[in-house]
Amino acid sequence: MIHWKSGTAAALLSAILMGGSAAVFTTMPASAQETVKLELWSRQDPSGPLRAGNVVKAAERLNKELEAEGSPKRVEVAVRESPAKGFDDDALQLLKVFGIDQGPDMFIAAHEWICAFQEDGFVLKLDDYIAKYPQHFGTIFPSLWSSAKCPDGTYAIPQDAEARMFFYNKKLLREAGYDAAFVDALPERALSGDLTMDELIDIAKQVVDKTKAQYGILHRPNKGPDYIMTFNAYGNDFVDPASGNLLLERDKLAAAFGWFERGVKEGVIPANNTAMEFDAIRKEFYTGNAAFYMYGIWDLGSVAFPTYGLPKDEKGFFADWGWIAGPAAAKGGSPVSLTHPIVYAISASTKEPELAVRLLGHASAADLNTDHAVTTTHIGIKPEQLQDPRYAETWPLARATELLKITKFLPNNAQFGELNGIIYAAIQGIESGRLSADDAAEFVIDEASASLEDVVVK
Amino acid sequence: MTTTADELMIERRGHARSATRRRANFLIFLGPAIVLTVLFFIVPVLIDVAVSFTDLNRSLRITGFTLEQYEKIFRGDRRLTPVIGLTFIYVFGTLAIFNVTFGLILAVATTSLRNVSGSFFRGVWLLPRMSPSVLYILLWLWAVSPAEAGLVNQVLMQGFGLDAPLDLLTSAPIALIIISNGFIGASMGMIIFTAAIRGIPEHLFHAAAVDGAGTFAQIRFITLPALRWPISFVTIYQTLSLLVSFEYILLLTRGGPFYDTTVYALYVYRRAFESGQYAYGAALALFLIIIGVAVALLGWRFFDMERLLQRPRIEVH
Numbered sequence: 201m202i203h204w205k206s207g208t209a210a211a212l213l214s215a216i217l218m219g220g221s222a223a224v225f226t227t228m229p230a231s232a233q234e235t236v237k238l239e240l241w242s243r244q245d246p247s248g249p250l251r252a253g254n255v256v257k258a259a260e261r262l263n264k265e266l267e268a269e270g271s272p273k274r275v276e277v278a279v280r281e282s283p284a285k286g287f288d289d290d291a292l293q294l295l296k297v298f299g300i301d302q303g304p305d306m307f308i309a310a311h312e313w314i315c316a317f318q319e320d321g322f323v324l325k326l327d328d329y330i331a332k333y334p335q336h337f338g339t340i341f342p343s344l345w346s347s348a349k350c351p352d353g354t355y356a357i358p359q360d361a362e363a364r365m366f367f368y369n370k371k372l373l374r375e376a377g378y379d380a381a382f383v384d385a386l387p388e389r390a391l392s393g394d395l396t397m398d399e400l401i402d403i404a405k406q407v408v409d410k411t412k413a414q415y416g417i418l419h420r421p422n423k424g425p426d427y428i429m430t431f432n433a434y435g436n437d438f439v440d441p442a443s444g445n446l447l448l449e450r451d452k453l454a455a456a457f458g459w460f461e462r463g464v465k466e467g468v469i470p471a472n473n474t475a476m477e478f479d480a481i482r483k484e485f486y487t488g489n490a491a492f493y494m495y496g497i498w499d500l501g502s503v504a505f506p507t508y509g510l511p512k513d514e515k516g517f518f519a520d521w522g523w524i525a526g527p528a529a530a531k532g533g534s535p536v537s538l539t540h541p542i543v544y545a546i547s548a549s550t551k552e553p554e555l556a557v558r559l560l561g562h563a564s565a566a567d568l569n570t571d572h573a574v575t576t577t578h579i580g581i582k583p584e585q586l587q588d589p590r591y592a593e594t595w596p597l598a599r600a601t602e603l604l605k606i607t608k609f610l611p612n613n614a615q616f617g618e619l620n621g622i623i624y625a626a627i628q629g630i631e632s633g634r635l636s637a638d639d640a641a642e643f644v645i646d647e648a649s650a651s652l653e654d655v656v657v658k
Numbered sequence: 659m660t661t662t663a664d665e666l667m668i669e670r671r672g673h674a675r676s677a678t679r680r681r682a683n684f685l686i687f688l689g690p691a692i693v694l695t696v697l698f699f700i701v702p703v704l705i706d707v708a709v710s711f712t713d714l715n716r717s718l719r720i721t722g723f724t725l726e727q728y729e730k731i732f733r734g735d736r737r738l739t740p741v742i743g744l745t746f747i748y749v750f751g752t753l754a755i756f757n758v759t760f761g762l763i764l765a766v767a768t769t770s771l772r773n774v775s776g777s778f779f780r781g782v783w784l785l786p787r788m789s790p791s792v793l794y795i796l797l798w799l800w801a802v803s804p805a806e807a808g809l810v811n812q813v814l815m816q817g818f819g820l821d822a823p824l825d826l827l828t829s830a831p832i833a834l835i836i837i838s839n840g841f842i843g844a845s846m847g848m849i850i851f852t853a854a855i856r857g858i859p860e861h862l863f864h865a866a867a868v869d870g871a872g873t874f875a876q877i878r879f880i881t882l883p884a885l886r887w888p889i890s891f892v893t894i895y896q897t898l899s900l901l902v903s904f905e906y907i908l909l910l911t912r913g914g915p916f917y918d919t920t921v922y923a924l925y926v927y928r929r930a931f932e933s934g935q936y937a938y939g940a941a942l943a944l945f946l947i948i949i950g951v952a953v954a955l956l957g958w959r960f961f962d963m964e965r966l967l968q969r970p971r972i973e974v975h
Binding site for chain 2: 292295296298299300316320322471472474475476480618621625628629631632634635646647649650651
């Protein structure tokens with residue numbers, strides 16, 4: 201049995217207490233560290249998993265920066281993934297989430313929805329922050345910023361861009377009797393305004409008539425941006441420059457709908473295009489059963505190369521495949537292409553706006569954005585990305601960049617998402633034979649006037 | 659005297675106890691049902707009425723009370739007339755062809771078979787009702803796929819030499835939604851009618867047979883009169899059910915092509931949840947509630963359901 205003398209025991213106790221205190225004091229900075237949890241809302245989207253992934257990676261960079269500054273704050277990103285099928289459904293869902301005050305600190309959205317969030321006061325105005333952090337935002341392409349603006353300022357940070365076009369199957373065109381020179385010259389003719397939308401239908405008809413291919417032209421089977429470029433070709437810009445309100449011009453709408461009507465009448469666009477499954481449409485085109493496919497450049501990296509085995513090398517690809525800008529409505533007119541930037545935005549009610557801005561700034565770093573660009577065939581946001589050898593190796597990006605000269609955006613109008621739904625319904629009406637082109641224009645005007653506000657009709 | 663007073667007191671206590679017991683029984687037996695009815699039927703209707711007088715929008719914000727939604731219904735919405743017309747065709751078609759007539763044919767046919775075979779065929783017809791709706795519609799989508807691999811097209815092209823595949827989703831969408839819903843609806847009628855046919859005393863059929871009645875005469879003069887109440891019930895119940903159900907249509911055709919298969923209930927859904935016009939959707943839904951109540955009352959009157967619910971005058975043992 202051990203007997204401690206009281207003096208020895210007291211000395212030992214004091215030593216333990218002192219040691220304990222010392223240990224407590226030395227670990228003090230760690231326990232004073234404050235973890236800021238920032239929530240990011242992102243759609244589950246296989247065509248851009250790094251949109252959210254880059255924000256998670258950016259937290260490491262920001263935390264190092266905070267540590268170097270001596271700040272006690274550390275950022276942790278929690279990603280809230282929504283299962284929405286498309287960006288429109290996702291935006292509608294997120295508006296409800298914000299409406300019940302359960303919104304995230306940051307979110308990823310299609311640019312045309314940003315003013316819907318701004319209109320309800322859900323999104324943070326970023327002009328001052330953008331000016332404050334030129335190291336993050338200073339070199340983003342100026343043209344992309346216009347996709348992030350609402351009438352009174354900038355409310356989002358461009359995350360990527362892409363180009364929409366008509367892909368085409370050169371082999372089928374050659375089989376239909378067109379010579380190689382004609383087939384290879386189509387992109388140039390489209391860009392110069394020499395090729396017209398009607399000629400596109402004629403070529404597609406020739407393919408359907410003279411080859412085994414069943415379809416001439418295919419387009420997406422759901423609401424989305426690409427078919428809007430057809431409307432742009434016929435002069436529909438959808439925004440009244442004087443008031444900024446939505447603009448519907450009956451004749452121009454009817455002209456664009458007329459193109460779809462002719463396409464179906466000539467047996468080129470299938471009457472059930474809008475009832476087909478997306479995967480079925482891709483399969484028909486990439487397995488050589490359709491001449492043209494209206495979609496976007498990222499589909500090459502996301503689907504065409506990995507799933508359907510289209511040649512990954514530039515030469516091999518362009519031997520039998522290619523793409524053209526949306527042709528002009530009439531000879532000598534303007535060709536069209538559409539880019540649909542995805543943007544990062546910050547909630548107006550976040551408690552840490554500064555940290556959120558810095559975090560998204562790091563997520564917009566050239567190297568991280570290039571990771572996203574080259575793995576999903578999306579166009580980058582900064583000129584320095586062009587110097588990255590990985591970017592240069594991804595030839596579809598460089599080639600698609602040619603289309604940026606003529607590219608347009610969807611209007612950044614809070615109601616455009618809803619108008620697009622009406623336009624899509626009208627296309628479905630035309631293709632399934634329920635509406636004529638004139639009826640479709642009337643239908644869009646009627647529906648939009650009844651359900652949207654301040655629509656200008658001409 | 660004292661005895662009488664005591665007896666009276668005991669009797670009163672007995673009455674009081676019995677009244678308390680009655681109240682307790684009422685609460686125990688009907689209470690949960692009343693609470694559920696109020697929570698899931700009355701409160702939603704009240705919320706719907708309240709929302710229909712607001713401007714509740716896609717971000718679930720209400721900025722004021724307004725009659726705007728009703729103005730839109732009566733003045734601006736050109737889609738409503740065709741949607742109501744289609745709803746009538748869909749409800750009437752499904753009910754007349756499948757839920758009542760086909761259900762009746764199945765019940766009569768399977769009860770006249772041997773017990774095992776009858777049960778087997780009834781089991782087969784119950785499969786669509788037992789399948790999860792998504793699975794059931796996936797099978798339909800494969801069956802009517804416009805590709806050559808679709809079941810219908812395989813049969814028509816390989817069995818009947820059809821040249822090009824049919825696209826029934828585009829060319830006959832209304833027929834498709836009636837058939838796909840009817841296959842499910844028919845099974846309910848079949849079960850109820852089968853039970854009713856089984857309840858008919860067998861000696862009536864024997865007596866009729868002895869009197870020289872054939873199968874059709876037996877069905878006409880014995881079976882059908884005995885099925886009057888089940889037919890009335892199935893008609894009213896299924897009408898209401900068809901008026902408000904749209905999940906199979908949404909899964910099969912998404913309401914298209916264009917608005918071709920957008921029945922009223924689906925139209926309400928599309929307006930409210932696809933366009934974010936919640937207040938307008940609520941106003942439209944209110945009319946659905948009114949139509950439902952009106953149909954139920956009309957059916958009650960037309961089929962004289964009050965008599966069905968009366969106590970039988972003769973106790974049957």
